[in-house]
Amino acid sequence: MRWRRKCAMSSANQEQEKQHQANEGFITPVESRAAPKSGLPLDSPTEALPPGFVLPYPPASSTKIASTGGGMRRSRLLIAATSIVLGALVISGTYFAFRAPPGASSTLSNCTTPNTPCQVTFAYLVAYTGGKYSDLYALTSNASHERFDNPLILNHHYKDSEDYITNRTKSILDGAEIYSISDTFDNAIQTSDTTASVPARIVMQSARVGAIVQDISIPLVKENGNWLVDWSPGLIFSKLDDPAGDPNYTRKVLLTVQSERRGTIYDKQGDALAEDETVYQIGIIRGQITNEANLLTTLSAGLDLTADQIKSKYVNQPADAFVPIRTITPMLYQKISSSISSLPGVQIRQMVGRVYPYGKATATITGYVALITADQLAADTSHYYDQSDVVGDAGIESWGEQYLRPTKGGTLDIVNVNADGTDGQPVYSIASQPGAPGQDIHTTISLTEQLATDKSLAVYTAAHPGSAVALDPTTGDVQAMDSSPIYDPNDFSLGFTSNELARFNALDHPYLNRTIQGAYPIGSVFKLVTLSAALGSGVKPTDIFTCHGSYQVPGESAVRIDDAPQGHGSLTVPEALAPSCDVIFWQVAVLLNGKDPNILPNAAKAFGYGSKTGIIGLPGGDEDPGFVPSPASVQQQGQPWTAGNAADLGIGQGDFQATPLQVAAVSAALGNGGKRMQPILVSSVTSASGSTTVQFQPKQVGTLPLSADNLTIVQTAMVATTDTPAGTSYDRFHSFPILVAGKTGTAESGQPLPHALFTSYAPASPLSGHPVAPQIATAVIVEHSGPGDTFAAPVTLAMLHTFFSIP
Numbered sequence: 018m019r020w021r022r023k024c025a026m027s028s029a030n031q032e033q034e035k036q037h038q039a040n041e042g043f044i045t046p047v048e049s050r051a052a053p054k055s056g057l058p059l060d061s062p063t064e065a066l067p068p069g070f071v072l073p074y075p076p077a078s079s080t081k082i083a084s085t086g087g088g089m090r091r092s093r094l095l096i097a098a099t100s101i102v103l104g105a106l107v108i109s110g111t112y113f114a115f116r117a118p119p120g121a122s123s124t125l126s127n128c129t130t131p132n133t134p135c136q137v138t139f140a141y142l143v144a145y146t147g148g149k150y151s152d153l154y155a156l157t158s159n160a161s162h163e164r165f166d167n168p169l170i171l172n173h174h175y176k177d178s179e180d181y182i183t184n185r186t187k188s189i190l191d192g193a194e195i196y197s198i199s200d201t202f203d204n205a206i207q208t209s210d211t212t213a214s215v216p217a218r219i220v221m222q223s224a225r226v227g228a229i230v231q232d233i234s235i236p237l238v239k240e241n242g243n244w245l246v247d248w249s250p251g252l253i254f255s256k257l258d259d260p261a262g263d264p265n266y267t268r269k270v271l272l273t274v275q276s277e278r279r280g281t282i283y284d285k286q287g288d289a290l291a292e293d294e295t296v297y298q299i300g301i302i303r304g305q306i307t308n309e310a311n312l313l314t315t316l317s318a319g320l321d322l323t324a325d326q327i328k329s330k331y332v333n334q335p336a337d338a339f340v341p342i343r344t345i346t347p348m349l350y351q352k353i354s355s356s357i358s359s360l361p362g363v364q365i366r367q368m369v370g371r372v373y374p375y376g377k378a379t380a381t382i383t384g385y386v387a388l389i390t391a392d393q394l395a396a397d398t399s400h401y402y403d404q405s406d407v408v409g410d411a412g413i414e415s416w417g418e419q420y421l422r423p424t425k426g427g428t429l430d431i432v433n434v435n436a437d438g439t440d441g442q443p444v445y446s447i448a449s450q451p452g453a454p455g456q457d458i459h460t461t462i463s464l465t466e467q468l469a470t471d472k473s474l475a476v477y478t479a480a481h482p483g484s485a486v487a488l489d490p491t492t493g494d495v496q497a498m499d500s501s502p503i504y505d506p507n508d509f510s511l512g513f514t515s516n517e518l519a520r521f522n523a524l525d526h527p528y529l530n531r532t533i534q535g536a537y538p539i540g541s542v543f544k545l546v547t548l549s550a551a552l553g554s555g556v557k558p559t560d561i562f563t564c565h566g567s568y569q570v571p572g573e574s575a576v577r578i579d580d581a582p583q584g585h586g587s588l589t590v591p592e593a594l595a596p597s598c599d600v601i602f603w604q605v606a607v608l609l610n611g612k613d614p615n616i617l618p619n620a621a622k623a624f625g626y627g628s629k630t631g632i633i634g635l636p637g638g639d640e641d642p643g644f645v646p647s648p649a650s651v652q653q654q655g656q657p658w659t660a661g662n663a664a665d666l667g668i669g670q671g672d673f674q675a676t677p678l679q680v681a682a683v684s685a686a687l688g689n690g691g692k693r694m695q696p697i698l699v700s701s702v703t704s705a706s707g708s709t710t711v712q713f714q715p716k717q718v719g720t721l722p723l724s725a726d727n728l729t730i731v732q733t734a735m736v737a738t739t740d741t742p743a744g745t746s747y748d749r750f751h752s753f754p755i756l757v758a759g760k761t762g763t764a765e766s767g768q769p770l771p772h773a774l775f776t777s778y779a780p781a782s783p784l785s786g787h788p789v790a791p792q793i794a795t796a797v798i799v800e801h802s803g804p805g806d807t808f809a810a811p812v813t814l815a816m817l818h819t820f821f822s823i824p
Contacts, residue, residue, distance in 0.1 A: 132242075132243060132244055133205070133244060134205035134207060134213040134215060134237045134244050135204070135205045135215070136244075137156060137237060137244045137245065137246065138202060138205065138215040138217075138235055138237065138246070139202075140152075140156055141153060141156045141235070141246050142200050142202065142217070144156065145186075145198070145200075145252075146198040146199070146200055148187070148190075150182070150183035150184075150186050150187055151183055153182070153183070153186065154179050154182050154183050156245060156246050157182060157245060157246050157247075157248040158237075158238050158240055158245040158246065158247045158248065159240055159245075160238060160240070160247060161178070161182070161246075161247050161248040161249065162178040162179075162182075163178070164178075164249075165178040165181045165182060165248075166178045167265070169265045170265050170266050172265070172267065182248055185250065186250075186253060189250070189253050189254070189270045190221075190253070192270055192271075192272055193221070193223050193225075193226075193229075193270060193272055193429050193447075194223050194224040194225050194226075194272060194403065195221045195222065195223050195229075196222055196223070196224055196400040197221070197222045197400070198219060198220070198221050198222075199219075199220045200217055200218065200219050200220070201217065201218045202215050202216065202217035202218075202235070203215065203216045203217070205237070210239065211238055211239040211240075212236070212237070212238055212239070213236075213237045213239075213244070214234045214235060214236050214237065215234065215235045215237065216232075216233075216234050216235075217232075217233055217234070217235055218230065218231070218232050218233075219231040219232075219233060222400070223429065223448065223450075224400055224401060224403065224425060225272060225274060225275075225425050225426065225427035225429070225450065226272075226426075226427055226428065226429045226447075226448040226449055226450045227448065227450045228448075229429070229447060229448045231253075231254065231255055232255075233251070233252060233255055235252060250266055254270060254431065254447055256431050256444070256445040256447070257270070257431060259444075262444070263433075267433070267434050268431050268432060268433055268434065268444060269431070269432060269434055269440070270429065270430070270431055270432075270447070271429070271430050271431075271432045271440055271443075272427055272428075272429050273427055273428045273429075273430065274425075274426075274427045275425075275426035275427050275428075275451070275452040276423075276452065277423035277424065277425075277426065277452040277453055277454045277455070278292075278293035278369075278423060278454045278455065279293050279371065279386075279407075279421050279422060279423055279454075279455045280417070280420060280421035280422075280423075280454065280455030280456045280457045280458060281293075281457045281458075282382075282383055282413050282414070282417070282421075282457070282458045282460065283457060283458070283459045283460060284460055284462045284463065284464040284467070285459065285460060285461055285462060285463060285700065286463070286464065288374075288464045289374060290373065290374070290375065290379045290382060290383050290460070290462070290464070291371065291372070291373050291379075291383045291413075291414065291506070292371075292372055292374075293369055293370070293371060293372070294347060294369070294370065294371075294372040295347060295367050295368070295369060296344055296345065296346060296347065296350075296367075296368050296369070296370035296372060296511060297344065297345050297346075297347070297350040297354075297365055297366070297367060297368070298341050298343075298344045298365070298366040298367075298368050299316070299320065299341075299342050299343050299344070299345060299357065299363065299365055300339045300340055300341045300342055300363070300364050300365070300366065301327075301330070301331045301339075301340050301342055301362050301363060301364070302336075302337060302338065302339055302340070302362055302364055303331045303332070303334060303335075303336050303338070303340070303362065304336030304337050305361055305362040305364075306361060306362030307361040307362065308361070309328075309362075311360070312360050312361075312362055312363065313327055313328060315356055315357055315360060316342065316357060316360075316363070318356075319349075319352075319353035319356060319357055320342065320343045320345070320353075320514070321343075321514045321516050321517060322342070322343065322514055322515075322516065323516075326514075326515065327342055330342055339364055339366075343512070343514060344368060344370065344511045344512060345511065346372055346373075346374075346507050346511065347372065348374060370510055370511055371386050371407070371506075371510035371511075372507065372510070372511075373385075373505070373506040373507050373510070375464070375467075375468065376505045376506070376507055377471070377503055377504070377505045378467065378468055378471040378472075378499075379462075379464075379467060379471075380412070380503045380504055380505065380506050381412065381484075381498050381499050381500045381503060381530050381532065382412055382413060382460060382462055382467070382498055382698065383412050383413055383414055383506055384409060384410060384411030384412020384413055384414040384415050384416075384506065385409075385410055385411055385412070385414055385504065385506035385509040385510065386407040386408065386409050386410065386414050386506075386509065386510055387407060387408065387410045387509050388405075388406075388407055388408075389402050389404065389406050389407065389408045393408060401422070401425070407510075408422075409421065410509075411528065411530070411636075411639075412530070412635060413458055413460065413634055413635070413698065413699065414506075415636050416634055416635050416636050416699070417458045417634075417699065417702070420455065420456040420458060420702045420710075420711070421455045421456065421458065422455050423452060423453060423454050423455040424451075424452055424453035424454075424455075425450075425452055426449075426450050426451045426452025426453070427449070427450065427452070428446060428448070428449040429446070429447040429448045429449070430443035430444070430445065430446050430447065431443065431444050431445040431447065432444060453705065454705040455705075456702050456703060456704055456705070456710060457702070457703050457704075457705070458634075458699055458701075458702055459699070459700050459701045459702070459703065460495075460634065460698055460699055460700065461489070461494035461495050461496065461697055461698060461699070461700050462495065462496065462497065462498070462698070463496050463497065463820075465819060466487060466496050466497040466816065466819055466820055467496075467497045467498070467499065469497075469815060469816060469818075469819035470485050470487065470497040470498075470499045470812075470815075470816050470819075471499045471501075472815075473485075473811070473812045473815035473816060474499050474501055474797070474799075474812050475501060476811075476812075477799050477802065477808050477809075477811065477812055478501040478502070478799060480802075481799050481800050481801055481802040481808070482501060482502060482525050482526070482531065482799075482800045482801075483500075483501055483531065483797070483798050483799035483800055483802075483809075483812075484498075484499060484500040484501065484530075484531035484532045484535060484677050484797070484798055485497065485498075485499050485532075485677070485795065485796070485797040485798075485812055485813075485816065486498045486499070486532045486677050486678050486681045486795065486796050487681065487793050487794065487795045487816060487820070488681050488682065488685045488694075488696060488793070488794045488795075489685075489792065489793065489794075490684075490685035490686070490688045490689040490694070490778055490790075490791045490792070490793070490794045491689055491694070491715075491790060491791075492694060492697065492715040493682075493685070493694030493695050493696045493697045493715055493716070494696075494697050494700070494715075495632070495634070495696055495697065495698040496793060496820070497816065498530075498532050498678075498698070499532070500529065500530050500531040500532055500535075501531075502524040502525055502526075502527050503524075503527050503529075503530075504521060504524075504527045504528065505517075508521065530635070530639065531677065531798070532676065532677045532678050533630075533632065533635060533639060533640045533641065533676055533677075533678050534639055534640070534641050534676070535641070535676060535677065535798070536641045536643050536644065536674035536675065536676055537674055537675065537676075537677075537764060537766075537772055537774075537798060537800075538669055538670050538671070538673055538674060538764040538765060538766070538772070539669040539673070539675050539680060539762050539764055539774055540668065540669045540670065540762035540763050540764030540765070540771070540772070540774060540805070541597045541599075541602075541668055541669060541745075541760065541761060541762045541763065541764075541805070542669055542680055542760050542761070542762035542764075542774050542775075542776050542805075543621075543666070543667070543668060543669025543673065543762075544594055544597065544602050544667070544668060544669070544760065545594075545624075545683065545684075545687065545731060545735070545760055546617070546620050546621050546624050546626070546683075547602050547605055547606060547609075547617065547620075547667045547668070548590055548591060548594055548602075548605075548730075548731055548734060549620060549624075549721065549722070549723050549727065549731055550609060550616055550617050550620035550722075551590050551605045551608075551609060552590075552723070552727040552730060552731070553620070553722055553723065553724070553727060554609055554612060554613075554616050555612070556590060556605065556608070556609075558589055558590070558591050558727075558730050559589055560589060560590065561587050561588070561589060562587070562588060562589070562590065562593065562601040562604050562605070563584075563586065563587045563588075563601075564579060564581075564584045564585040564586060564587075564588065564593070564598050564600035564601050565584045565600070566578065566579050566581060566582040566583050566584035566585075566600065567579060567582065567584075567600065568599075568600045568603045568604060570603060570607060570660050570661050570664045571607065571660045572659055572660050572661060573660075573661050577599070577600075577603060577664070579598065579599045579600045580597070580599060580763075581596070581598070584600070585598040585600070585601070588601060590602075590605055591730050591731070591733065591734040591737075592734070592737075594734040594735070594737065594738060594760070595734065595737035595738045595741055595743045595744040595745070596743045596744070596745065597738075597745050597760075597761060599668055602667045602668050603664045603667060603668065605667060606663045606664045606666060606667025606668075607660045607663055607664055607667075609663070609667075610660055610663035610664075611660075614647075614648045614658055614663065615647060615648060617663060617666050617667060618645050618646065618647035618648070618666065619647075620722060621645045621666070621673070622645055623719070623721065623722045624683050624686070624693075624721060624722075625679055625682055625683060625686070625693055625718075625719065626643055626645050626673075626675050626679055626683075627642060627643055627644060627645035628642050628643075629641075629642045630676075630678055630679060630682055630695065630696050631695050631696075631718065632678065632695070632696040632697070632698055633695065633696070633697045633698060633699055633713050634697065634698025634699035635698060640676070640678075641674075641676055643673075643674045643675040643676055643679055644672060644673065644674045645666075645673060646662060646666060646671055646672040646673055650672075669762065669764060670764065670765055677796040677797070677798050678696060678796070680774070680776050680796035681776060681794050681795055681796035682694075682696060682794075683776070684758075684760075684776045684777060684778045684794040684795070684796065685778060685791075685794035686719075686721050687721065687728070687731060687732060687735065687758070687778065688732070688758065688778035688781070688791035688794055689791065690728070691720050691721040691723050691725075691728050692717050692720060692721075693717065693718050693719035693720060693721065694715055694716065694717055694718065695715075695716045695717075695718045697713050697715065699713060700712070700713055701713065732758055732781065732782065733784060735758035735759055735760055735777075735778075735781070736756060736757075736758045736781050736784070738758075738759050738760055738761065739751070739753075739756075739757045739758070739759045739777075740756065740757075745761040745805070745806050746759055746761050746775065746805075746806045746810045748806070749806060749810045749811065749814055750810070750814065753814065753817065753823075754823060755779050755780045755817065755821050755823070756779065756780050756781045756782075756783060757777050757778075757779040757780075757781060757817065758777060758778050758779065758781035758791075759775060759776065759777035759778075759810070759813070760775070760776050760777070761774065761775050761804070761805035761806045761809070761810060762774030762775065762776070762805045762809075763803075763804045763805045766800065766801050768801050769801075770801045770802055770803055771801070771802075771803065771804075772798055772799070772800050772801065772802070773797075773798065773799040773802045773803055773804060773805045773807065773808035773809040774796070774797065774798050774805045774809050775795075775796075775797050775805050775806070775809035775810040775812070775813045776794075776795060776796045776797075777794065777795050777813055777817075778791040778793065778794040778795070779791060779792065779793055779817055779821075780792065792820070793816075793817070793820050795813050795816055795817075797809040797810075797812045797813050797816075799812070
């Protein structure tokens with residue numbers, strides 16, 4: 018077996034990668050989800066603009082703010098692009114005439130001329146939009162420095178005017194979550210020898226409130242022969258300049274965040290598999306404890322923590338402090354609430370967190386969410402995320418991130434500050450944007466079938482990793498998908514206990530979805546391809562081959578031994594499938610290789626092996642395409658393609674590898690008249706109101722290279738595997754009331770014990786009578802375990818019992 022390097026990291030590396038988020042989880046207190054304010058007056062320009070002046074929109078340039086350290090939420094790039102317009106402004110094909118007011122003159126000099134109002138404004142806006150606030154300060158007037166050196170304005174928060182101008186500018190933009198600023202300005206209007214102004218439109222983009230348009234007039238003064246900007250906070254948001262109402266600039270800009278829920282993931286019956294739900298934070302107030310021994314014993318039993326671990330959290334905390342111990346799911350809370358809720362010293366707080374009601378049993382499908390990493394944040398070109406956000410990291414949570422994440426909302430207000438320093442009432446509303454819940458994703462999964470598959474697989478994977486998948490042959494819908502071992506996604510969203518983390522780190526690649534990321538030799542399951550290729554290449558279904566229990570491949574010195582060393586006797590190739598005779602399939606593979614060494618590799622590729630299935634609902638980058646060896650691939654390694662390579666491929670060994678999903682898709686196609694359907698895990702996406710926004714329809718992606726007659730022969734041979742005494746899985750399936758077409762596989766694994774495989778579809782058409790449409794196709798693998806009929810077939814049988822509601 019092989020898998021992608023990302024998924025094959027050691028447990029130690031896995032722990033390091035997730036440690037920063039695993040211990041704490043990420044939950045939102047219910048009370049912190051404030052609704053946005055409304056009904057406030059919108060902001061307006063600081064100064065009236067000249068009569069007849071019309072600002073262009075949209076802006077001509079866009080600049081992303083550059084980080085200057087400190088509390089910036091994300092790294093930002095500087096793009097120095099400021100639109101300069103002289104005489105007349107032409108933007109987006111529109112002509113904007115400028116007319117100076119009476120008593121004013123229009124400065125038409127080139128903006129590259131040093132020490133002109135135009136050039137200084139240009140430099141100021143480059144510094145402002147680029148986040149270079151020290152450069153901005155150097156372009157501000159001495160008059161503004163004197164004004165903002167006023168102790169009443171500094172108010173012990175800033176040491177001087179430079180600190181005030183640079184850091185207040187930065188803190189206001191950071192607090193408003195501004196990620197880019199664009200600007201357009203017109204000709205400077207010089208009203209005297211020492212005063213001028215420049216009309217400008219500033220458009221800011223906020224992650225929370227969208228576009229903020231500020232139409233302002235930038236004042237300039239000439240001091241000691243130099244033109245400088247007469248700065249005030251109104252150049253950031255114009256209503257911050259209010260000499261009558263707020264002469265000392267005590268008001269602040271406040272962003273009130275509106276949080277909305279992440280979308281829900283449902284099974285096909287509407288049962289939630291992942292949802293934002295109320296969770297419970299169990300905490301202790303030390304001073305209220307009356308019976309510490311009883312408290313520790315009870316909490317230890319319910320919270321998967323030792324008494325010492327619990328006590329260490331609160332023992333040195335203030336007596337009246339609430340000390341969080343663990344945040345738990347509503348499922349666990351329901352089990353233990355009666356025993357802990359009345360304990361003196363225990364306090365329970367409700368929060369909102371991401372909950373996976375079925376935990377590990379559906380983790381292969383849902384994946385999990387995690388706090389966004391620095392690398393993910395740096396790669397975010399949408400400017401949606403900040404450091405507190407979660408992002409889907411696997412499964413549907415990752416694939417559907419664009420749908421599931423909510424629309425961010427909030428209001429940006431100018432508010433008074435109370436005497437005690439707390440936020441007062443809003444004075445002006447700068448901007449607002451309503452939030453909206455994320456969209457919901459509906460899967461093709463049957464929860465009943467999924468839970469039964471997980472339960473059955475767990476019996477055989479307690480000591481051996483494995484996976485199972487079930488498809489609807491006619492549509493490609495994924496009915497169940499399970500991989501073991503795997504994480505509990507609740508641990509990532511709510512936080513690991515130290516005991517849980519230790520158990521997690523001991524698992525064998527728990528991040529790996531083995532149904533699409535595990536690539537294995539599939540052993541005798543591949544004989545379905547070999548049989549099909551033989552029938553299509555001149556081997557008649559009545560041609561007899563003889564198995565004496567061993568076979569020497571031409572060119573090899575060693576003799577190959579069949580699993581039945583006494584031999585299977587004389588059989589046709591279709592008859593050899595049921596007992597899974599290696600000797601006859603070696604002979605057939607060598608025969609085909611003699612005709613054309615590409616017959617078997619090409620047939621495998623036509624069955625879908627060696628290529629990703631393109632499953633809808635899981636990240637495409639996660640799926641392993643498997644590998645089909647061929648003369649070309651072997652020669653690329655500097656080796657000759659031999660009859661031995663062909664013989665290995667004929668029984669699914671050698672370098673051949675496939676995923677369980679590919680195997681299930683082949684059985685589905687064999688049962689579906691040769692039509693290969695694209696696997697679909699997600700059927701639709703709906704808005705919060707329930708309307709469908711995206712629909713995924715069944716899609717045929719290929720056709721098996723089999724004539725109708727040859728397809729019937731292969732189907733009949735698969736039925737013989739389960740329904741005739743010679744079949745390798747007859748003992749498992751002969752009493753099952755539904756006719757099953759199947760094939761066992763026992764694949765060499767490179768370890769003492771082989772991989773066990775079984776694939777099937779059901780119901781299969783009877784040998785006589787009317788054909789029936791199959792309803793389910795399966796593939797099961799149990800790694801390093803033993804024969805396919807012993808370890809994999811029983812899992813399949815349990816899946817079919819549940820699917821067909823057979824006790």
